[in-house]
Amino acid sequence: MVLHQHVESVYHDMKLNNRFYAKIFKEAVDVDYLSIWTTGILALVQHTPLHLNLARKISQERNLNELERYFANKIPEEQGHDEWAIRDLDLQRSYKPQLSIEELPVLPEMHCMIRFIENTIRADPKMYLAYIFFAEYMTVLSTPDLIEGLESNSGISGKAISILGNHADLDKEHVSHWTSEVSDIIDFEKDKDSLIGVIDQAAKLYITFCNAIFDYREKVFIKEARG
Numbered sequence: 003m004v005l006h007q008h009v010e011s012v013y014h015d016m017k018l019n020n021r022f023y024a025k026i027f028k029e030a031v032d033v034d035y036l037s038i039w040t041t042g043i044l045a046l047v048q049h050t051p052l053h054l055n056l057a058r059k060i061s062q063e064r065n066l067n068e069l070e071r072y073f074a075n076k077i078p079e080e081q082g083h084d085e086w087a088i089r090d091l092d093l094q095r096s097y098k099p100q101l102s103i104e105e106l107p108v109l110p111e112m113h114c115m116i117r118f119i120e121n122t123i124r125a126d127p128k129m130y131l132a133y134i135f136f137a138e139y140m141t142v143l144s145t146p147d148l149i150e151g152l153e154s155n156s157g158i159s160g161k162a163i164s165i166l167g168n169h170a171d172l173d174k175e176h177v178s179h180w181t182s183e184v185s186d187i188i189d190f191e192k193d194k195d196s197l198i199g200v201i202d203q204a205a206k207l208y209i210t211f212c213n214a215i216f217d218y219r220e221k222v223f224i225k226e227a228r229g
Contacts (some may be wrong), residue, residue, distance in 0.1 A: 003181070004190070005132070008198055009139045012205045016144075022212035023144070026151040033097040033158065038215045040094065042112035043165055044087035049116050050080045056120065057127040068187050069127060076134075079172070087165040094162050109218060111211035118207055122200060131188060132200035135180055138173035140205075145170035 017023060022039060025031055058073035095101050123130045145167060149160035160167060176183075181190075188197070 004194060005135060005181075005197060005201070006139065006177075008201060009136055010143065012136075012201065013140060013143045016140075016205065016209060017147075020209045020212045022215055023148070026148055026155070028151075028155070030156045031152065031158070032219075033094050033101065033156075033162075034219055035215055036152075036158065036162065037091060037094045037101060038106055038109070038218060039212065040087055040090050040163070040165065041106045042108055042211060044084055044091070045108040045112055046116060047080075047087055047165065048084045049119070050083070051077060053119055053123060053130070054080060057123045057130045060123060060127045064127075066127065066187075072131075072184065072187060073127070083165070083169070086168050090162055090165050093159070097158060097162075107218075109211060109214050111207070111214040115204070115207045115211060118203065126196075128187060128193070129196060129200050131184055132197040133204050135177070136201045136204050138169075138180075139177045141166055141169045142173050142177055 017027065022035060025035070054073050054077045058070050058077070061067075061070035061073060119130070119133055122133060145163075148163065148166060152158040152163065153160055190197075
């Protein structure tokens, strides 16, 4: 439960320090912001099967049998989720047909997040469990608030972020059983500080990515509008 409470605390801080979330919760959001975010999340989700396969392979090489089985069982669950984000981008374009979604880049800050995950796995695949828990529980906590904010403040359907809505539905069960599922793999007392360290770094990188959306939009979209 310590990790659950820590992620809940991280989410509380994220409401204050994540400019993207704060804007959605408090005011209307142009779909530009949402599409830049979704493009980054698409890249992240596309890497999930790659990361899981890497974690399984390294666990096998290091004779971490329980950990290898965990990742092997997780791989089929994460297949095809990128299709949700692709459909989200198509739906988002319906709110602003002139938006050239195909030209949106994956921001460098998301590439940093992806590299962090890979480096974590290579250093100790067991610590990848902390990132998985962070991503799943943060999705469960934040998705209802984000959907409500988009629909009430921006008139954008929650279906435009089905990448979150669908994951939240799946991840509720994962989160509720997470401690028991990994109890044979993790020594929570011994590994607590390391697990929390991964969660904190992942949260920091995610907030940095979300805040960078504003800088990109100011530099590209508003500059083009001023033309």
